[in-house]
Every structure is written in structure tokens, then in C-alpha cells.
Amino acid sequence: MFTDGVRLELVAGKGGNGVIAWRREKYIPKGGPSGGNGGDGGSIIIRASRHFYSLDKYRNKRLIAAGDGKQGGSNKRHGANGKSLILDVPCGTLVKNPETGEVMRDMTEDGEEWEICKGGRGGRGNETFKTPTNRAPHKCTPGRPGTSCEIELELKLIADIGFVGFPNAGKSTLLSKITSKEVKIGNYPFTTLAPNLSYIQFEDFSRLYIADIPGIIKDAHKDRGLGLTFLRHIERSEVLVYVIDAAGTDVRDPFEDFTTLTNELESYSRDLINKPFVVVLNKVDRDESQAFVSKFRKKFHFDSSKLVLVSALNGEGLDTLIEKMRSIAQASGKRYE
Ligand SMILES: Nc1nc2c(ncn2[C@@H]2O[C@H](COP(=O)(O)OP(=O)(O)OP(=O)(O)O)[C@@H](O)[C@H]2O)c(=O)[nH]1
Ligand SMILES: [Mg+2]
Structure with missing residues (x-):
């Protein structure tokens, strides 16, 4: 526990x-x-x-x-x-x-x-x-x-970046790919039961700390799933990364997932959704993702530079994501160690 x-x-x-x-x-x-x-x-x-x-x-x-x-x-x-x-x-x-x-x-x-x-x-x-x-x-x-x-x-927890997403979206896979931490990954919901914290270390020895928290589902604010209590561990993050399953694996619509997530976060605290953010469409290695991604793009009314397509599995898009997280964190005043 x-x-x-x-x-x-x-x-x-x-x-x-x-x-x-x-x-x-x-x-x-x-x-x-x-x-x-x-x-x-x-x-x-x-x-x-x-x-x-x-x-x-x-x-x-x-x-x-x-x-x-x-x-x-x-x-x-x-x-x-x-x-x-x-x-x-x-x-x-x-x-x-x-x-x-x-x-x-x-x-x-x-x-x-x-x-x-x-x-x-x-x-x-x-x-x-x-x-x-x-x-x-x-x-x-x-x-x-x-x-x-x-x-x-x-x-x-103090992390520069907070990962949020539905269970199974691939948050932990992403964390273990971009940092040196080995975390539990599973093709079932709620694999992660407690926050994971890890970091990326750059050539200049500066670090970007990332927190991966348990998955959030619709009505989490009514205590469904693991509820919203873990959100406090990303309250201090400079940047939020919404990790979305772009392949609709659990037969959901990725854009709906994004809307549900932001609604749940908003019901916890308005400050959370006002933070700088990046949306990661994960699992683009899967064919099913193509249709979902173009649908997502049409509905996404934020600056398209906030959208990053990645495959945590085969590594596609991860460098872009890291650079993006780093520059947003830096712009929002991260104290480099
Ligand atoms: N095809 C494909 N599968 C992926 C990718 N990323 C993660 N997965 C798979 O998705 C499943 C869930 O991955 P996790 O990393 O455990 O997901 P999570 O978001 O941490 O899930 P919870 O901890 O339950 O909230 C695993 O079976 C992963 O292997 C990807 O980019 N492509
Ligand atoms: Mg996990």
C-alpha cells in the first residue's frame, strides 16, 4: 500500500x-x-x-x-x-x-x-x-x-510533469520508455495503484521529474475507480500530459476520453486544467488509430502544437514529446537543479 x-x-x-x-x-x-x-x-x-x-x-x-x-x-x-x-x-x-x-x-x-x-x-x-x-x-x-x-x-509529490489518462492508455509504458524507471505495465485497467515518480536527465545534468498516477475514469469524482485522490500528486506539476489511447483499445472514442478527463480534473480543481498541457495520442503503431487521430484533430480546438502522436511501444514520437515537455516546463519557470 x-x-x-x-x-x-x-x-x-x-x-x-x-x-x-x-x-x-x-x-x-x-x-x-x-x-x-x-x-x-x-x-x-x-x-x-x-x-x-x-x-x-x-x-x-x-x-x-x-x-x-x-x-x-x-x-x-x-x-x-x-x-x-x-x-x-x-x-x-x-x-x-x-x-x-x-x-x-x-x-x-x-x-x-x-x-x-x-x-x-x-x-x-x-x-x-x-x-x-x-x-x-x-x-x-x-x-x-x-x-x-x-x-x-x-x-x-513534486514533479515537473504529471501524466494523466484513462487506465490502459499507456502512461506507465511511456514513463518507463522515456525514463530509467521500470514500472509495472499490464493490459488490464488499474495496473498502477500508486503514483510512480521518475526523471529524465539531460546532457547538462538538468532533470525533468515525471509523475505517473493511477488511471482516471468517468465519474471518478464520485469515487468510481480509484477516485481523484491521486490528483494531488500532480497539483504541483508545471505541465500536464494527457495520455490518450488513440487506438480506442477499450472501445472508447479518444476525443471523448480527453473531454471526460478534463471534466474530471476540473471537478477536482480548476487550477489543474488551467496548467500548460500536452495531449499525447499514444499507440499510433496500431492501424485503428489512424481514423481516430484524424477525428481527434478535427474536434481539437486548441493549438495543434499541443498534440503529439507517439507509440510508447516502438518509440515513435518520443523525442518530440520529451523536447516539448522540456520547453514548456522551462517556459513556465521550472527551477533547474
Ligand atoms: N500497441 C501499443 N500498445 C501499447 C502502447 N503503449 C502501451 N501499450 C499497452 O497498453 C497496455 C496498458 O499499458 P500501461 O502502460 O500499463 O497503461 P497505464 O496507462 O499505465 O494503465 P493503468 O496503470 O492501468 O492506469 C499494456 O498492455 C501496454 O503494453 C503503444 O504505444 N502501442
Ligand atoms: Mg499504469
Whole structure:
């Protein structure tokens, strides 16, 4: 199962107590105070990473606690600091307040870190209270508690390009052909049950990230099929690619598919259909596609440069598609890495 939302309770470590102790050594009478400080409690840090694509590793977690600091020792020994924890999350994870839904932070950049809970300071041992007027202080302080909070993590993948289409249109085949990712492909609907994220790397090392999400069908907004919940993973994409089965494999009319798709997307969010887009007519290797393609062209009232004919199977048109996606993404302000 793919997890893109979890609720967690985070507790940073408590500081260790400072202690009271005295030097006791041969030939040194009245050795003076020697109680060490307690160690600091461990903190909890959230870190965004491009190496993760889901929140799966937090699925069965409820409470995450960092280590407590150890108490100080005699001979001015400092207690050990508690172990800090780094929680890796995919880029595009929103950290929210579960009660109000307010976004506390949006973890977008690879490597970005946020110390969300701070470990408590260790207490002071009596050695640190020594002054010229009080050379034998009977005083130490306890460690302080760390901070804690409840959070909700919600993933909204960050991809430059989002693929949308009916089941079986060939989205996953396309993704695996143009990127290095091997994804599950099947001649049955809903082969893809969770988003796939992959990228194309160009000669200048810039990358174009692509998200392939599960297929969408008519009335998905009424929760038919897998519904529309996965659309949130293409909400942040600069460009949408509508992948249409131009061969009408499942006995549908490709233009009708396109209309249905845009209607479903619109019922989720108007912002989605206002994004720059490309329509990919896939499976043009099949003879049946010819009639459908010319019918599609007649009805398509957008600029014809938005239309690309491809065969994910034999590679036809893929270079054109890649160039088109790249230039539109660039024009719409993609931050190149
Ligand atoms: N002839 C032909 N078949 C294709 C082409 N692209 C994909 N297919 C076939 O279409 C079927 C569905 O492909 P997928 O890539 O799994 O389709 P999908 O859009 O990811 O489907 P879901 O994950 O179910 O939404 C598979 O049997 C593919 O081999 C193509 O260009 N030509
Ligand atoms: Mg698929």
C-alpha cells in the first residue's frame, strides 16, 4: 500500500540532570565540587529527500521519541547527549497541524532540514556553580524537558510533469520508455495503484521529474475507480500530459476520453486544467488509430502544437514529446537543479 498521509506524535529527548559531587583524592583535603552537567536531550529533525517517494515507513508509527540525555557524573563528567533523530520524508511533504490543518512547513528542497522538536538542555552540576565566594556549592539543576508536538504529514509529490489518462492508455509504458524507471505495465485497467515518480536527465545534468498516477475514469469524482485522490500528486506539476489511447483499445472514442478527463480534473480543481498541457495520442503503431487521430484533430480546438502522436511501444514520437515537455516546463519557470 502507498502511504501519502500519516499522523505522528513527536517527542524530543529530556536533558539529563546535573549532579552534586565532590573531589575525593588522597592528599587533597576539601577537594571542592566536581558534579558534572547532564547531557542534552536529542532533537527531532525532518529532512526532505529525493530518494523517497512515499511516507510508507511511517505507516505503522504513532509515537517517535528522540533519546534522553544522561545525567552528569563525578569528576566533572558530562552526561552523554541523547540521540537525535532525522526523519526522512519525500520532497513535497507538507507538515501540518492536525487540529487546524494549518501548514507549518512545506518540505520542498532536497536536503532541506527542519528541527521541529528541540531536545531539552542538560542540567548543571555543582561544579559550575563554584564562585570565589562560594567554593562548595550544594546546588545542581535538573535537565529540561524537550519540546513535543503532534503533526500530520501529507505528501504532494513534486514533479515537473504529471501524466494523466484513462487506465490502459499507456502512461506507465511511456514513463518507463522515456525514463530509467521500470514500472509495472499490464493490459488490464488499474495496473498502477500508486503514483510512480521518475526523471529524465539531460546532457547538462538538468532533470525533468515525471509523475505517473493511477488511471482516471468517468465519474471518478464520485469515487468510481480509484477516485481523484491521486490528483494531488500532480497539483504541483508545471505541465500536464494527457495520455490518450488513440487506438480506442477499450472501445472508447479518444476525443471523448480527453473531454471526460478534463471534466474530471476540473471537478477536482480548476487550477489543474488551467496548467500548460500536452495531449499525447499514444499507440499510433496500431492501424485503428489512424481514423481516430484524424477525428481527434478535427474536434481539437486548441493549438495543434499541443498534440503529439507517439507509440510508447516502438518509440515513435518520443523525442518530440520529451523536447516539448522540456520547453514548456522551462517556459513556465521550472527551477533547474
Ligand atoms: N500497441 C501499443 N500498445 C501499447 C502502447 N503503449 C502501451 N501499450 C499497452 O497498453 C497496455 C496498458 O499499458 P500501461 O502502460 O500499463 O497503461 P497505464 O496507462 O499505465 O494503465 P493503468 O496503470 O492501468 O492506469 C499494456 O498492455 C501496454 O503494453 C503503444 O504505444 N502501442
Ligand atoms: Mg499504469
